[in-house]
Amino acid sequence: MSWAPVYRLVKRIPRGRVTTYGELAKALKLRGGARAVGYAMAACPNGQGIPWHRVIGAGGRLLMPEPQALKQRKLLETEGVALDGARVDMDAYGWSPVKTKKPKTKGKRAKVR
DNA sequence: CATCTGACGACCG
DNA sequence: GCGGTCGCCAGAT
Numbered sequence: 001m002s003w004a005p006v007y008r009l010v011k012r013i014p015r016g017r018v019t020t021y022g023e024l025a026k027a028l029k030l031r032g033g034a035r036a037v038g039y040a041m042a043a044c045p046n047g048q049g050i051p052w053h054r055v056i057g058a059g060g061r062l063l064m065p066e067p068q069a070l071k072q073r074k075l076l077e078t079e080g081v082a083l084d085g086a087r088v089d090m091d092a093y094g095w096s097p098v099k100t101k102k103p104k105t106k107g108k109r110a111k112v113r
Numbered sequence: 114c115a116t117c118t119g120a121c122g123a124c125c126g
Numbered sequence: 127g128c129g130g131t132c133g134c135c136a137g138a139t
Contacts (some may be wrong), residue, residue, distance in 0.1 A: 021121055025134090034121040036135045042120050043137090057121065064120045 003040035009097050010041075013054040016080035018088050021056050027097035034058075054079075054095075060088035066079035 005028050012017055013069050014078075021034040021041070030036050052074040057063040062072060062083075073083050081093050088094075 016114085022123095025121085028137075033135045035119065035133095036121090038120050039136060052120085058123085062120095067121075109119095 003043070006037060007039045007044060007048075009048050009101075010044075010050055010052065010055055010105060011101070012097070013051055014100075015097055016093065018054050018056050018060065018081060018090070018093050019095045019097055020056055020058050020060070020090075023097055024055065038063075050066075051075075056088055058083065060090040060094065062086045062088070 006024060009024055009027060010019075016109055021037045024037045025031065025034045038071070041052050044052050046052070053075040056072075062069045064072065069086065073086075076083055076088070082089060
């Protein structure tokens with residue numbers, strides 16, 4: 001399966017912002033397919049401009065095993081995302097793909113929540 | 114075709 | 127807050 005849309009969305013994530021698998025799944029209409037999204041990320045071609053580290057679990061919780069999680073934390077911090085231990089403040093850095101998704105019809109509501 | 118597993122999410126105890 | 131279970135989709139065996 002071509003996870004192009006997933007990768008595309010991930011690439012759309014602005015710097016200093018994060019999103020969750022669930023959000024991505026919903027944005028792509030993959031209801032309950034959070035796992036599928038996770039799978040896509042796991043199979044994501046590393047080194048192709050895909051900021052996988054901006055993709056986290058629900059509630060802004062880091063999932064991946066430690067080695068990757070640590071790296072992810074570091075990368076996020078570098079991008080300006082404040083991490084609360086293994087937690088990310090979704091209320092502050094949570095990016096909504098569905099709302100920010102290509103504002104075709106004017107600006108509409110570019111407000112989070 | 115059946116079964117298990119997985120970088121998930123939500124629910125329950 | 128933590129751990130276990132079920133449901134979801136996709137891929138591998």
